[in-house]
Amino acid sequence: MGGHHKKNLRAEKAKVKLKGAKLPKGLNVTKTDFKVRKIEIREQLKESSYTETGLRQFNLKETLSRLKHHSVKFRQDALRNVRDSVKAGSADHLIGHLNDLFQGIAAGALDMERSARQESFKTLDVLLEALQPSAVAPFFHVIATYLRCAMTHVLPAIQEDSLLMLDVLLQRVPPALLAERSASVIIGNFIDMISRSRHDNERANRTLTLNLGQGKQTTVKWRTKVLIRLHQILGTLVHQGGKTLKSSPSRLIKFEENLPQFYNVLAPHRQDLRDLHAILNESSLSAEGFRLQTYVEQLMPLLQDNWLEVRPQIQQPLLSQDAAASLHVVVGLMTLLWTLIGQHEAANNTTDLSEWLRTNYAKKFLLNFLDKDGARFPYQQIPGTAKKASKEKGPADGGELCLPQNLGIVQLTCHFHPNPTQKQGQLFGHLVNYLQQSLQHLGSLPPEQQLQLVEAQRPLLLENARVLLDIVPEPLTNLLTASIQAYVGQKYTTREGVATRVLSLFCDIIERADLYTRYGGAERFGPFLGYLPQLLLKPTVGEGTLRAMATLCRQLNAVFMSALIQAAPEVVGHLGKLQVTGEAEGEDKFENQKRVLNLFYYARDLDKQRKLEQALKEVEQEGSQEAASYLKAVLSLG
Template sequence: MGKAKKKKKDFQKVKLKVGKQLKKADNVTTGSFQTRSIQVIQRLKSNDSQPSTKRNLNIKELLTQCQHYSISVRHDALTGMRELLTTYPDLIRSHLSVVLERTASMFSDKDAAVRQANIKLLKSVLPLVSERQITSFFPIISAHLCCAMSHIYDDIQSDSLKILDLFLDNFAQLVIGSSNQLLPNFIEQISSSKTTGDKKRTLNVNPNRKTTSQKWRSTVLERLHKLLTAVMKYELTGKITPGQGQSQSGNLMSRPSCKMVRWERDCDCGHLPIPQTFLSRLDSSGVLIRSSQISKKTATEDGYALTGEGGMEKFVQVLVPLLLECWVEAEGSHHMSNKKGHSNLISQESLGIRGSVLQVIQLLWQCVHKNNLPLMETMKNKYLSDFRSQFLQHFPYAVHQPAERTGKEKKPKQSSEIQPSATSLNLAVCDIMAHFMSLPADQSQKHGASSWVSDIFGYLGDIVQEEGLSSQDQHTVMMIINRLLSRYQDHGCLDNLLLQMLNRYTSCHPLANQRKELLNFFSDIFMDHQFEDLINSNMAITFLGTLPDMFFKSISNRQMAAQVLMVMKKAVCQSKMSTAAMDVIQSFVDQVLEKSSTVFTNLESSTQKRFVELIYYVPPLQESSLSSIVRLCRCPQVPVDICLYLIQILHHRYMKENPAVDESICHISTLLSILISPADDDNEDKETEATFVHCHGNRQLCCHFDLVIWERSLTVIKAVCSIFQQFRNTSQVAEVLESFLQSYLNEKSKLSSQNLMSITILANHMNSWKCPMRRNLTELVCGYIWCLFNIFVANGAQVSDFIQNLKTECADFVDLSRGRSS
């Protein structure tokens, strides 16, 4: 039998095995849980929410973060403000004061990334702000800028110059108003004084600076030259360039055209002098503070008021010795050539600092000469020996070009790294020394100027003959020659230099920019009353002789052609112009009139007017030239206003002197040819569709229906008739006209409609002079008029004001003829 199954007992003990996991009970509660993050893409905004950036920060939050202690927060705040203000420019108007305050306070931020972000923000915001909006906040900006320029950290000083460039480009007038505060900072950046109040200063040498000392001084002097250029351009000359601070994107906040009100400011706005009464109390007994520890500077002691009394002299006396020290310091990097007659070789590094030194001195000398001539004489006596020993010791200079490594790509230089050329450096020396060459001959010999003056003239003569001279260098040469012409006593050297420049002018291409600049230069010199000895010189005649050929070659360039005519007009207006020069102008006028169909008609209206004005000054014209003038007046391609102006010029030219009988006959004949041209009777049908009608006898009338030609002809006819009325003795003129009409009508069997209207209107004017035409002529003209109106009626001519005007003139003529026949 099988074994019986064991029954399960209650509360049986479970046997556990080693390593086996116990099963969980059925009533065990699991305590584990899972979580997921929920990201809100956009904040809940109310209806009055402000514009925000991509990080959902508005302008107020960004302005608050600009004062955060964290560098990254300040940098992100400036980047966000740039994004927000460029996207929503209207925010600038409502938050301008706070934006300028935050950005100005960060001029001296210790982190370079924050300063660069601040510069980018200003570069985007300043063009959107007008000068009137920023004027009231500029003293605060100027104070922060001065702090940055005089900071102990070199990087902050370097970035302050970039900020100064931004304000000079957008608000030059405001920077000029604060120039008295800014100019001392330039001097402090490159020099220092041993003791407080010591006027003698020495150049700073900082071996820990990232850039070399020469490169840093060159950068500072470049900004100083830019500021002085703005001062001379705006404040000294009173010129204001329009469009500063205008928006580049739609001109959102364009500057209104209003008059600028200038307020007189103290020389040192950031420093208030302590009153003398207070200082005297500090010196009294019982006061522990010593007056020697307190600044006693007055408002006029600090700063350099360039336009004030003594300000320019003080600035020059402080700056020029420092500039000479910069020049001497750069002497150690040049390579002197041993061969006689060769230039002094200088390195690329010293070229930058030397060019900056000379540019600043050039501008200082121009400012002094323009506004303070007595100071100029003082500067000559004080600095002539120093300039001769430093600038002219190895003059002229050349740049030493080191050998370049092959296979190495050359990085393009930025605008701030572009250095002047050796030619610009040498011309700057010539420009500076030209101020000393203006002394009289005896004083020049006293200073021993004969040797270095010949070197200057020799270099100028060589540089004029060089090919590829830049426009800026050529402008400097012309400026030097203009200065020497008005002051230097030895005209022999100047004549040789002018002759070399004239040879350069004749060898240039007629349409080159260099030719155009030289054209203006010679026209200003030869046509100036100050240089009367040059007006009749052979050089002036040679210069005028080049103008006709230049005009014919530059007809396609209308601007150049107009300029040539302007120079010719300026020449013929001279009272002391020689006969040879007038012959050149007369020959040119005859050539243009001879080629009137291909030359004159292709010119602009303004250029045509200038040529017509030139006819007024020319001596008696040839018969061929008068025939060309008649053709121009009757040519449909010539504007009617030019035609009327030409008729007036001819008559004023005739009336300016007492004319002889032959001249009167020639003038009346020219006017009659303009009024009634026999050549038109045979050729009118070739230009326009015309209708021929047989009149009484064998006579024919040629009529066309072009209203444009009719209107032009009527305008010219009335103008010529009014000219006839301006003669002194109209009765004699009427006799001449009647004899001409008698012979003309008897000889001609074919008459054009234009000549018919000319005779009709002329007869009406003669009747107003109380010199009516004879009966036989009036009857002949009435027959032509009757045929003319028959043609109008047969062809259905349009009724217009012009046709009505013709009818009125013809009706007046018929009424007069009837009155005389009765």
């Protein structure tokens, strides 16, 4: 082995050694005169495009990944990217990835950073606006789950921002979808946000929460914000319940001998429209009624306690801005609860729930909101505390006169006490006089408040009138007279259907012969009865109006029939343009015309100036032979 090693050493020594010679000057330079060509991958350029603001535009895969990234900046960039894509009109390619998108966007409601939560709500708003409700419905449970988690979160800041997410759903999601899927659960979460369960044996098993940790926001403002959203949720239930009560019109087939008739031989495929309780052979009445009673049992004590905390002393009857806003939403919620109870009882032909409510809360309502004999009523706000411009969503405080609050209290008092006693005469007289005073300022009221004023008159003048005419007859008849004068003087606006509601109220009173007589009959309703035929000269007339006219003719009301005869030529000549709205809408046009012509059968004996003959000649000249022959037949009967 030693010889082999020496041989290797000799070989190494024989190698040529470099002596470290340097290159000549000018040769140690890097050449840069060669040409290169860029490598372009078009897909990468497309996915890495930039927006006009300089932000990178990610592709869909990157966006879905960044929505779940641990970095707040990455999540916000992904949310902005989705929003920019939808605004640019690229929402169609998102249809196949809506589940992942809603998961990532709705999860932002639970983000610890407020900026990320706000970006999440903005993106959800833009996405829901761009998509059809049918595309959102399969994934709505994802959004609702994150909303409920945010509403019950341990951090007050996340609870507060959950109301902003709910605002997005209330604005962008159809009421039917919101009411069917999660309204009942959300209502329970609302109750938890302002109260907690009690562990004593009190009937009211919840108490208001005091320390919410909301920073600068007061407890009263926080509860008002929560109750405003609860008001909107209950409004969706009322809106949906009103639709379900309307039945679809039945198909009417008239047999004519000389015309071919077509009938369905094969029945179409019938869908099972029953609810879950009917499919399982369970009674839905007990389930729905129990749930509604649970809402009322939990909310009524909380609403009254919330009002008692801000209610001023009798020595200081004026309300602060916060107290006026709180009263506004509390009264509105109670009114919605009564509306839901009315819809439920009308659909199930029962009065158990309303009787239960009156038994438990009627006396407390009078004590807390009106005091004895209405000493606290009406409420007014402290002057000079006008509400500043705010981005907060919800109803205003009602102004210095607190008219919406006071009108709501009048309606609620009639709901709680439909059969007042003689001892409550002073209280109800006070309420009736307040409505009459409000009619004096009718011209300055917006349509919404005019509509509420009409709704407050209905229980006093119609629903509870039989008892009230025994207790406060003079104030009630004075209120009716003032309302009739306002209607004939066209002081009620036609916007929002206000004038139509007033007309419907008067017609309903006239149809009840006992009320019509006790109010004074033709003497009291004279201005209205003389004005009533003029409604037949308008483009449309309501079904209830025609029904009331027929009732007046059958009652041989001389005031109305005389006015009808005087307007006969104009009414008959306008028949071709008249349309009937309401329950009779969609019926044969000539059938509605015959209903108007039948009125002249009762009034023909009062035609001293031969107005009907003049009307008949004008109809024949216009060429309407069908209406002319029918009117001739009506006049020849007798």
